[in-house]
Amino acid sequence: MIESSAPPVTSLYVHVPFCAHKCEYCAFFSEASSGELINRYVGALIREIVLVAHDLKPRTIFFGGGTPSILNLRQWEQILKTMERLNLLGAEEWTIECNPATVSLDKAKLWRDHGINRISMGVQSLDEKLLDRLGRIHSREQVFKSFDTLRAGGFDNVNIDLMFAIPGQTMVVWRETLREALALGSEHLSSYEVIYEEDTPLFAQLQAGEFDVDEQLACDMYDELVATTAAHGLAQYEIANFARDRRITKDESRLTNGTAPVIPAFASKHNVNYWRGGSFYGLGPSATGYVRGVRAKNWSNSVLYCEQLEKDKRAIESREELPPLSRAGETAAFGLRMNAGWPFEEFRTVTGFDLRSDWAGEMNRLTQQGWGRADTERFQLTPQGLRFADTAAAEFLRV
Numbered sequence: 291m292i293e294s295s296a297p298p299v300t301s302l303y304v305h306v307p308f309c310a311h312k313c314e315y316c317a318f319f320s321e322a323s324s325g326e327l328i329n330r331y332v333g334a335l336i337r338e339i340v341l342v343a344h345d346l347k348p349r350t351i352f353f354g355g356g357t358p359s360i361l362n363l364r365q366w367e368q369i370l371k372t373m374e375r376l377n378l379l380g381a382e383e384w385t386i387e388c389n390p391a392t393v394s395l396d397k398a399k400l401w402r403d404h405g406i407n408r409i410s411m412g413v414q415s416l417d418e419k420l421l422d423r424l425g426r427i428h429s430r431e432q433v434f435k436s437f438d439t440l441r442a443g444g445f446d447n448v449n450i451d452l453m454f455a456i457p458g459q460t461m462v463v464w465r466e467t468l469r470e471a472l473a474l475g476s477e478h479l480s481s482y483e484v485i486y487e488e489d490t491p492l493f494a495q496l497q498a499g500e501f502d503v504d505e506q507l508a509c510d511m512y513d514e515l516v517a518t519t520a521a522h523g524l525a526q527y528e529i530a531n532f533a534r535d536r537r538i539t540k541d542e543s544r545l546t547n548g549t550a551p552v553i554p555a556f557a558s559k560h561n562v563n564y565w566r567g568g569s570f571y572g573l574g575p576s577a578t579g580y581v582r583g584v585r586a587k588n589w590s591n592s593v594l595y596c597e598q599l600e601k602d603k604r605a606i607e608s609r610e611e612l613p614p615l616s617r618a619g620e621t622a623a624f625g626l627r628m629n630a631g632w633p634f635e636e637f638r639t640v641t642g643f644d645l646r647s648d649w650a651g652e653m654n655r656l657t658q659q660g661w662g663r664a665d666t667e668r669f670q671l672t673p674q675g676l677r678f679a680d681t682a683a684a685e686f687l688r689v
């Protein structure tokens with residue numbers, strides 16, 4: 291039961307598990323699906339929203355996937371009307387993930403009219419051959435067209451997702467993709483190295499020896515990413531995330547990198563909440579939520595998800611409550627992904643533990659190694675440490 295005195299949760303993630311086609315590298319829970327299952331999902335999601343609405347006052351909302359933009363206008367209207375009726379509109383930041391092939395001006399306008407104010411567009415590459423290699427359904431031209439459509443629809447906060455170290459991608463191609471993507475002038479850019487997840491076609495091709503992984507090239511591409519984004523006025527605030535601190539005018543194609551703010555104005559507030567150990571509800575098949583120390587994961591099965599909700603039951607597969615020290619260790623590890631690291635006082639407020647006493651040994655080791663630095667206010671990873679952030683952060687985990 292929710293304690294009556296607990297303030298409502300201020301962050302909401304909704305998973306839309308449908309895509310037009312499954313990409314070669316994708317290990318997210320998503321499926322290419324029929325209109326009928328999508329309709330059933332929308333009905334179930336509405337029931338799930340109703341079940342948690344009394345404990346929600348969203349400051350940030352993120353519809354991810356999958357491909358949320360695959361839902362049609364009518365399905366979006368149903369979801370948004372429900373949220374309006376339940377008083378869930380008005381989030382400070384509300385993001386919808388889009389595939390460039392499924393953006394339309396009508397949808398963009400409907401979203402803007404209901405308070406959605408940020409779009410995250412999965413571009414991945416601007417090279418036709420690589421888009422094909424990845425199994426993406428969109429063309430490079432659709433990226434430019436959809437970006438213009440989103441701007442015309444009123445979106446002035448757009449993220450672009452790119453991938454690097456794609457098999458067959460050379461440094462020349464990566465530089466050109468970065469140049470073209472940054473020329474769009476988006477407020478935010480996320481970029482991840484390709485990951486070879488088991489049970490994906492790309493992993494099977496790697497196992498079959500169809501291509502090799504060039505780790506040095508991947509490192510060089512990452513360095514290129516960090517340098518080029520900085521030269522275009524996007525400040526890195528997390529290993530893979532870069533944002534502007536102010537909106538640029540159309541004429542400003544290049545900005546020099548001034549003093550980077552710790553967390554730039556266009557950073558994803560929703561993701562910062564994750565990295566800072568905040569609570570959030572996770573709705574939809576396979577979604578994970580974290581509310582007041584309890585992690586709950588929904589079934590990764592759309593039909594089962596619908597069946598549960600049709601009985602007005604949450605579709606939760608598992609719940610886990612970590613002991614406070616383990617939870618604090620995880621929170622430390624997540625937060626160190628950010629360039630700002632952890633301000634000691636903020637960490638103490640969030641977790642009840644003090645990094646300076648409970649993780650002094652780990653912080654010293656990382657500092658001596660050149661991966662971390664501490665001052666009176668905070669502990670943070672150095673640029674060298676950020677390259678190996680997963681290894682560095684793992685030091686903070688406590689079982």
Ligand code: SF4
Nearest residue numbers: 309312313316355356
């Ligand atoms: S669009 Fe995204 S979620 Fe869908 S298959 Fe491709 S990578 Fe996976």
